[in-house]
Amino acid sequence: MAGAEWTSLEESLEKHLPLLDLQEVKRVLYGKELRKLDLPREAFKAASREDFELQGYAFEAAEEQLRQPRIVHVGLVQNRIPLATDAPVTEQVSALHKRIKSIVEVAAMCGVNIICFQEAWTMPFAFCTREKLPWTEFAESAEDGPTTKFCQKLAKNYNMVVVSPILERDSEHGGILWNTAVVISNSGAVLGKTRKNHIPRVGDFNESTYYMEGNLGHPVFQTQFGRIAVNICYGRHHPLNWLMYSINGAEIIFNPSATIGALSESMWPIEARNAAIANHCFTCAINRVGTEHFTNEFTSGDGKKAHKDFGYFYGSSYVAAPDSSRTPGLSRTRDGLLVAKLDLNLCQQVNDVWNFKMTGRYDMYARELAEAAKPNYSPTIVKE
Ligand SMILES: NC(=O)NCCC(=O)O
Numbered sequence: 001m002a003g004a005e006w007t008s009l010e011e012s013l014e015k016h017l018p019l020l021d022l023q024e025v026k027r028v029l030y031g032k033e034l035r036k037l038d039l040p041r042e043a044f045k046a047a048s049r050e051d052f053e054l055q056g057y058a059f060e061a062a063e064e065q066l067r068q069p070r071i072v073h074v075g076l077v078q079n080r081i082p083l084a085t086d087a088p089v090t091e092q093v094s095a096l097h098k099r100i101k102s103i104v105e106v107a108a109m110c111g112v113n114i115i116c117f118q119e120a121w122t123m124p125f126a127f128c129t130r131e132k133l134p135w136t137e138f139a140e141s142a143e144d145g146p147t148t149k150f151c152q153k154l155a156k157n158y159n160m161v162v163v164s165p166i167l168e169r170d171s172e173h174g175g176i177l178w179n180t181a182v183v184i185s186n187s188g189a190v191l192g193k194t195r196k197n198h199i200p201r202v203g204d205f206n207e208s209t210y211y212m213e214g215n216l217g218h219p220v221f222q223t224q225f226g227r228i229a230v231n232i233c234y235g236r237h238h239p240l241n242w243l244m245y246s247i248n249g250a251e252i253i254f255n256p257s258a259t260i261g262a263l264s265e266s267m268w269p270i271e272a273r274n275a276a277i278a279n280h281c282f283t284c285a286i287n288r289v290g291t292e293h294f295t296n297e298f299t300s301g302d303g304k305k306a307h308k309d310f311g312y313f314y315g316s317s318y319v320a321a322p323d324s325s326r327t328p329g330l331s332r333t334r335d336g337l338l339v340a341k342l343d344l345n346l347c348q349q350v351n352d353v354w355n356f357k358m359t360g361r362y363d364m365y366a367r368e369l370a371e372a373a374k375p376n377y378s379p380t381i382v383k384e
Helices: 009-016 020-030 042-049 091-108 146-158 233-239 239-247 268-279 345-354 362-372
Strands: 052-058 071-078 114-116 161-168 174-184 191-197 222-223 226-230 252-256 282-285 293-298 307-309 318-320 335-341
Touching: 009 020, 020 071, 042 091, 052 252, 071 146, 071 252, 071 318, 091 146, 091 335, 114 226, 114 252, 146 161, 146 174, 161 191, 161 226, 161 252, 174 226, 191 222, 222 307, 233 239, 233 252, 233 268, 239 252, 239 268, 239 293, 268 282, 282 335, 318 345, 335 345
Parallel strands: 052 335, 071 114, 114 161, 226 252, 252 282
Antiparallel strands: 071 335, 161 174, 174 191, 222 226, 282 318, 293 307
16 A cells, blocks of 8 residues: 555656546546646745645636626645654644644635635544543634634634634533534634534544534535535545535535545545535545554554554545536645635536436435334335
């Protein structure tokens, strides 16, 4: 399984395919070719100084007579943890705040309106360890914890909606933990929060040791720049989870994630892209980068040797559109900011062509699902 030595699928294709093959492969793998954004030179300079990758692409929609284009710039941030996992908790959090601030500054230069960070961005992805301390100390109030206050400042300074996925400590309900994304308006006010609905029980993703499935349903947030929702990580394997955000009106669904190559890399390019197609919306898939090493070894419950790391988080963040086009991924190896210019009019335009919303048989599914969820249900199987 490739780690940091393999940069990206895109780089391999560019390097090894003859031009004509490359064009056809890209057509199939990425839909129509997207225009590269002409991002400011200072932004590239700052990204290079701060040692992160910067890429920008534009999704176009057809001109309409009655509606103006609805342009929004989204920013996706992927990063390594800057400090070792055994550094003091406050130092790890501050180092991450500092790192993210430097990336958000560049996003502001690029005119980003809505930015989203990776899942549990203020901490190592330590749920593989099943240890409680010090990891539970990274949990914060979604409403007024230090990270939310930090993001409120960024949001206000840069007139940017900030989606901040954190480990939440819910003091109103017995101090329990949740895997939460806080949505902060560009005014600096906390617009609300949403929680991870599906908790993985696969490989070393032992997250059910820490928190339960989210209880907030599928909220959609009306921002100045469009209606957004957040489908946290493992929720991307559940088509109905995407569907419910879309049914509630989401035009952009962010998918902040933490996932490793050995487990999911072949699913990664498909799932968020398919969700954008199936739901006539934009999706933004974000994954962290690198290998995180822990002090104590843990087992995967599979009879194999105990180990001290999770595996390789392969980055590769991308944006997908309802017309099946998508951006290339950020690299597998570096911190990065992906800027995408979206015209939200594309959602309705594709809806009017493909009609998935109109042809979806929601009443029939709802009836059948309601029956299937009953304990005494028996499936309809027609036999000879
Ligand atoms: N963080 C998380 O839910 N990871 C689960 C693994 C995956 O969905 O690829």
